């Protein structure tokens with residue numbers, strides 16, 4: 001390639017990479033895999049090395065991608081005290097050897113490395129002042145980051161205050177920074193995407209995007225609900241007695257920070273390779289996403305001597321794992337219709353082994369994804385395991401595409417009932433609008449009503465299928481007409497199952513009101529929204545009679561949900577069903593203990609109390625309960641907060657620290673339940689904003 005050809009390619013690569021940076025960092029919706037992205041970046045780096053005069057200051061090789069949203073200035077921005085850099089990365093062991101050799105040339109000493117997992121989330125920089133979380137900034141463009149402190153305060157793993165410095169082997173300094181990664185565990189990711197599907201919204205492509213998107217939400221309550229996690233891996237502080245990264249991590253661990261235990265001190269390349277081999281497969285068992293291993297020089301003095309380039313430190317590098325992919329043939333496509341009418345295309349594949357399991361089916365997401373990748377029947381497609389339960393098709397091997405393939409034609413009519421599909425221009429999915437005549441939608445609503453988190457009625461898909469196809473149950477209210485005689489006529493249904501089913505139907509009359517509200521399937525009203533609505537309106541009649549302006553006033557209810565509620569109560573089929581359910585004795589309003597509650601701020605939260613407070617223990621307990629929380633005596637993994645007063649018990653404190661359970665003091669607590677206002681602004685005073 002001559003210089004002018006290179007100049008053209010460099011400019012193409014720059015604009016493509018910048019476009020992908022925006023999709024990844026700002027929109028949280030990448031359209032290519034990390035591997036494909038890294039290959040583009042590598043090609044650009046190689047060309048720039050060959051033709052150094054083509055390097056410009058704005059080249060993506062000289063800058064870290066920016067997560068700052070230029071369209072909306074929703075967060076205050078602050079300059080980073082030290083730039084937040086990126087890491088050099090490689091997919092090859094050979095390049096790792098070169099990394100080691102380069103360093104070995106600069107020193108006579110033995111080199112010690114720390115190998116850590118490379119967490120695949122979104123970077124965060126935390127500042128602590130006097131043992132309290134002072135500020136949390138995103139990476140931004142590496143120089144300036146978004147202030148997301150309010151949201152970070154709601155992440156359980158991140159301590160809002162540290163244990164007394166005097167109780168630590170190495171006391172924490174008055175002011176320091178600690179950096180790491182905010183993550184969305186696979187379990188929360190699956191739950192969030194299920195909810196998004198249920199609410200007919202586009203799901204997140206992977207846990208990283210979900211974590212980054214969540215961190216930039218405007219509702220801190222929603223951030224808390226989504227269950228983010230965090231691991232920290234970089235302490236920036238000058239502390240006497242701490243000379244190595246390993247010591248720094250051990251100290252941070254003692255101060256209560258979430259530091260991963262999956263670290264290893266390595267003295268040579270063999271030990272590093274051993275760590276890589278182990279985690280390449282073992283990582284699939286972790287509860288959060290990882291995409292490689294970071295190899296860091298342990299010794300701070302050697303780190304300082306090596307310094308950094310414009311973009312990344314010379315003392316660390318990342319070895320990235322290739323996503324576990326398999327190539328196989330796309331045989332056919334099924335279209336599943338859910339209870340909301342949303343249509344999901346599912347690929348039937350030639351069975352293929354992918355990280356230990358045989359894959360026969362994989363998600364194709366929606367019509368746009370199929371068109372984007374030009375996926376055709378008969379193609380060899382790549383399947384990948386993300387955070388979801390079922391694998392997904394991520395691309396096509398165009399080189400082996402058979403001659404006779406044709407572009408994929410998406411269906412225009414419901415495969416179940418033949419109704420013409422509809423598509424909201426803003427939604428990626430197609431919908432079947434035949435709510436009252438499309439069997440999977442009807443059955444789906446009955447199954448949802450019976451599900452564990454709703455009415456908890458025994459049974460399942462097979463039972464609902466029989467009850468529906470025999471005309472015994474057309475909507476959830478028909479469940480309350482079932483008799484032993486009718487049930488015994490079902491296939492494979494004995495006396496015991498009949499008895500159990502009828503008992504669970506009977507017991508469902510006593511579920512709390514919010515579960516009933518969730519069960520009746522108002523579009524966009526998930527479990528949490530149902531709780532808010534239940535405690536705000538107190539009864540189904542109040543909810544039904546509330547006009548849109550009143551609905552919008554309720555906590556956490558926006559226009560979309562308000563409109564959906566109004567539409568729901570306008571449907572004659574719904575009103576008929578509700579009448580029957582009322583006659584059957586279902587809870588149409590809150591019980592007295594539920595309605596006596598001051599708020600739901602601590603709903604389903606478990607707290608342990610320790611130490612002395614300005615009010616009596618009994619009063620503190622009552623206060624917690626009046627906000628929906630529960631007081632328990634011993635700390636366990638299920639505990640949400642340790643509420644520590646003056647002189648808390650050291651054993652409780654240590655256990656909470658070890659289990660990464662947030663420790664809050666009386667003031668924090670009162671602020672949390674809304675009994676204290678204004679305290680939240682103490683952090684803002686002195687620093688000037690940049691924008």
Ligand code: IVH
Pocket residue numbers: 085086087116117118119120122123180181233234294313316318
């Ligand atoms: S150290 C000076 N350690 O990977 C750079 N980074 O691709 C210090 N990351 O920006 C970073 N796990 O967001 C480090 N154990 C780990 C990491 C890690 C994930 C992220 C981090 C960094 C990016 C570089």
